[in-house]
Amino acid sequence: MPYFRPEIEQMAGYVPGEQPQAGKFIKLNTNENPYPPSPAVGRAIAAVAERGLARYPDPLGTAFRRRAGDVLGVDPDWILCGNGSDDILTIVTRALVGQHQWLRLPYPSYILYKTLAQLQGAGAEEVLFESDWSLSDKFCAARDDLKLVFLPNPNSPSGTMIPPERVLELADRLGCPLLVDEAYVDFAGCSCLSLVAQNEKIMVSRSLSKSYALAGLRFGFLIAQPQMIEQLAKVKDSYNVDALSIAGATAAIDDQSWLAENCAKIIATRQRLAAGMRELGFEAVESQANFVWNTHPELPLKPIFEKLKASRILVRYMDYSAWGDGLRISVGTDDQIDACLGALKSMI
Numbered sequence: 481m482p483y484f485r486p487e488i489e490q491m492a493g494y495v496p497g498e499q500p501q502a503g504k505f506i507k508l509n510t511n512e513n514p515y516p517p518s519p520a521v522g523r524a525i526a527a528v529a530e531r532g533l534a535r536y537p538d539p540l541g542t543a544f545r546r547r548a549g550d551v552l553g554v555d556p557d558w559i560l561c562g563n564g565s566d567d568i569l570t571i572v573t574r575a576l577v578g579q580h581q582w583l584r585l586p587y588p589s590y591i592l593y594k595t596l597a598q599l600q601g602a603g604a605e606e607v608l609f610e611s612d613w614s615l616s617d618k619f620c621a622a623r624d625d626l627k628l629v630f631l632p633n634p635n636s637p638s639g640t641m642i643p644p645e646r647v648l649e650l651a652d653r654l655g656c657p658l659l660v661d662e663a664y665v666d667f668a669g670c671s672c673l674s675l676v677a678q679n680e681k682i683m684v685s686r687s688l689s690k691s692y693a694l695a696g697l698r699f700g701f702l703i704a705q706p707q708m709i710e711q712l713a714k715v716k717d718s719y720n721v722d723a724l725s726i727a728g729a730t731a732a733i734d735d736q737s738w739l740a741e742n743c744a745k746i747i748a749t750r751q752r753l754a755a756g757m758r759e760l761g762f763e764a765v766e767s768q769a770n771f772v773w774n775t776h777p778e779l780p781l782k783p784i785f786e787k788l789k790a791s792r793i794l795v796r797y798m799d800y801s802a803w804g805d806g807l808r809i810s811v812g813t814d815d816q817i818d819a820c821l822g823a824l825k826s827m828i
């Protein structure tokens with residue numbers, strides 16, 4: 481078609497995990513939280529809806545930035561709100577990476593990063609994880625026109641983490657910004673948040689989709705030094721977060737006791753899932769996120785994924801050409817995980 485930029489015509493486009501809108505599935509394929517969010521979220525949204533939606537929202541989501549700043553110990557001007565953390569990743573890529581320049585990412589990791597590079601007409605350089613999911617110095621090697629590096633930490637699909645000391649070392653050696661994508665960090669034992677103050681090239685993105693059980697609300701945010709936020713804010717849509725999501729997200733981040741309780745439940749079920757998979761002969765990677773990456777020394781995994789789907793249990797089958805395939809199973813409730821393990825046991 482003559483209308484589109486060649487890079488758009490040539491790219492396949494990002495395909496999110498299945499979101500069946502009908503039928504009853506045990507849904508363990510897109511790392512959503514199986515529990516309802518803090519009850520304060522619904523109340524805050526209802527109050528805004530009651531007051532009316534005729535006016536545009538606060539373009540910067542100041543109420544959220546203040547509350548999140550208190551919780552995280554940073555000033556509000558270190559925070560940029562986004563329509564999900566995907567919006568943050570888009571803003572950062574658009575602001576930093578131009579046509580024919582380079583974006584670096586580890587492989588296998590979050591597939592969207594490559595799509596974002598393609599949208600810019602930029603190259604995506606994939607640096608293979610080592611077999612133990614660590615990263616070699618290739619990840620911080622100099623390269624002309626390298627403008628941005630993404631690091632999901634914990635990583636998806638593995639659930640593994642690069643320790644903050646190593647992240648700082650990599651960032652110090654890079655000539656461009658490093659975005660540490662902490663979408664899953666609340667389920668982990670450490671974070672790179674404190675590195676943001678140590679090196680202006682380090683930025684950290686967070687999501688309310690996973691640990692706050694708000695994937696449907698669409699809210700994420702970035703923590704970076706204020707001079708970085710100031711430039712990035714020029715790139716976002718004028719009203720990229722709406723009034724309902726600002727209110728819901730502010731109430732959610734305010735309820736840290738809900739967060740702690742929820743994460744403790746997910747972490748306990750994660751252990752149950754990983755142990756159950758190992759008992760069935762799978763190799764389950766030790767995870768710091770709300771999912772577990774499973775491979776099998778002998779069995780082909782695609783038919784297992786398909787049989788699970790036929791019994792209305794959705795997990796994510798991923799096949800990475802330069803790495804191999806696996807089943808990424810999100811942590812559901814104990815009952816959901818027992819149902820999944822039971823179904824697997826009966827079929828292998």
Ligand SMILES: Cc1ncc(COP(=O)(O)O)c(C=O)c1O
Nearest residue numbers: 564565566590632663687689700
């Ligand atoms: C590594 C990673 N980053 C970011 C996201 C996007 O999250 P959000 O719902 O905040 O856009 C996901 C979602 O699956 C993810 O896996």
